[in-house]
Amino acid sequence: MGAGAWGTTFGQVMADAGNDVTMWAIEPEIVEGIRDRHHNAVRLPSVAKLPDNMTATGDRAQAVKDADIIVVAIAAQFARVALAEFKDLIPDTAVVVSLMKGIERNTKKRMDEVVREALDLPAERFAAVSGPNLSKEIADRQPAATVVACENLDNARKVASACTTSYFKAFITSDVIGLEMCGSLKNVVALAVGMARGAGYGENTAAMIETRGLAELTALGKAAGADPKTFAGLAGVGDLTATCGSPLSRNYTFGANLGKGLSVEEATKVSNGVAEGVPTTDAVVALGDELDVPTPLAYAMSRVLNEGISCQQMLSELLGTEITEE
Ligand SMILES: NC(=O)C1=CN([C@@H]2O[C@H](COP(=O)(O)OP(=O)(O)OC[C@H]3O[C@@H](n4cnc5c(N)ncnc54)[C@H](OP(=O)(O)O)[C@@H]3O)[C@@H](O)[C@H]2O)C=CC1
Ligand SMILES: O=C(CO)COP(=O)(O)O
Structure with a gap:
């Protein structure tokens, strides 16, 4: 179908x-x-x-x-x-x-x-x-x-x-549950990585977003009832790596277009197929609130999509100002 x-x-x-x-x-x-x-x-x-x-x-x-x-x-x-x-x-x-x-x-x-x-x-x-x-x-x-x-x-x-x-x-x-959470949440991470790439940032920034994204989707997945092992497998790290590293990904490309300065409407218009991370981002934030799991990355991407904050603002939102354990 x-x-x-x-x-x-x-x-x-x-x-x-x-x-x-x-x-x-x-x-x-x-x-x-x-x-x-x-x-x-x-x-x-x-x-x-x-x-x-x-x-x-x-x-x-x-x-x-x-x-x-x-x-x-x-x-x-x-x-x-x-x-x-x-x-x-x-x-x-x-x-x-x-x-x-x-x-x-x-x-x-x-x-x-x-x-x-x-x-x-x-x-x-x-x-x-x-x-x-x-x-x-x-x-x-x-x-x-x-x-x-x-x-x-x-x-x-x-x-x-x-x-x-x-x-x-x-x-x-x-x-x-683990498989579903991996597949859905990595799209939000791919939007953020794409955005950073589109804005001209390099490997360190991408690796930082991917790793913090993986921690976020693992925490949320665990709270939803997933087996944490799943996040280290093909559906977790594997898919995150493929999606965040390829212009073939619609989510990555959507993010890259935002990073280059396109609006959400403009990025939607040029998207070749569905970028699932866009409607999923707000659902992830809401799910985090419901399960009492912080979702700084999804929250930052939600502000990009709803309020049009810049890539730099998105990244400072993701990192926060507090010193925390990794
Ligand atoms: N492309 C990929 O590499 C991968 C995609 N996925 C996932 O698979 C799913 C589908 O992706 P993909 O096939 O690539 O997406 P496309 O954007 O290529 O196609 C979306 C599909 O959804 C259908 N659709 C949209 N709205 C409706 C509707 N109201 N009623 C019936 N059908 C509708 C479209 O039909 P129509 O053509 O009529 O618009 C089309 O068949 C997504 O959730 C995606 O995340 C998973 C792994 C890999
Ligand atoms: O899920 C995918 C690869 O595993 C495809 O990603 P996109 O939906 O971003 O194109």
Whole structure:
């Protein structure tokens, strides 16, 4: 569900792993492109020809009929509304997988909570996939790895084996909360690193933001019930490194544009796809308040996004004036 850049790329991974893949998208142009020409000119133009065992439909019932695994890759803030239309169509035995990395702004809910609520899905049939997975590189079939999280490890294994190829390796975990928190919160860090880079700062500044960001997302994740080990793995440090270090990341690029002096509106206009960190930032601040965990980085980025403070002000907000233990 959702033939965006990552949705389509992950569809290709699953097709390469030997599955018959049906993409669902709203726009007839995207559906026809994938179904008739094996090409997604709108969201993944870099892939000249998608696999033959990959097709598309705009019909929701047809898309999920008889599916063993249903993968959701919709912009996080629209997931609840989009999924409501699928509620009564999902086969009873299907595992539903989220690729989304965001927190719902109004409710502060993670995507595991949103998907399960929207589809009335038991925990053992929900899985999240998250890791250092910049879609363009994986679409080029460059070697990469990810993590599949499900409370039921047999279902995590089922999803992992359905997306394992010669170039893509999936590890498993039962720490759904940890995986969700890593994927969502690193986007906020990537905005800040991108902003610092865009403003012309170098490696020290980037490393400082990434490391303090990792400490912040680990503390918040732990308070939300995550296993701290997850933050040291592919979905944590791994994804933070990839996202904060690449102009292929929409979040990094959005931040870089802010650092170069573009307004939020201007950066949104030139963004090539969803920058999930933007709506997620305020949700992270609110979640920190609720769980009594300081979130200086998210707070500073929230002031950038809502009040337009400069990169230098954002960095002094992040560092504070008090002497504290690291
Ligand atoms: N790109 C990447 O490298 C990675 C992305 N992710 C995550 O995967 C998720 C999807 O990302 P990606 O595919 O790259 O994003 P894109 O911006 O390329 O696509 C967003 C998708 O969401 C769909 N969408 C938006 N609004 C609605 C709506 N109201 N109803 C139905 N569908 C809607 C879009 O449909 P439409 O085309 O019709 O607008 C599109 O399919 C995000 O949460 C992202 O953080 C995770 C790992 C890697
Ligand atoms: O999550 C990603 C890489 O793992 C992709 O990051 P962006 O959403 O910032 O492009």
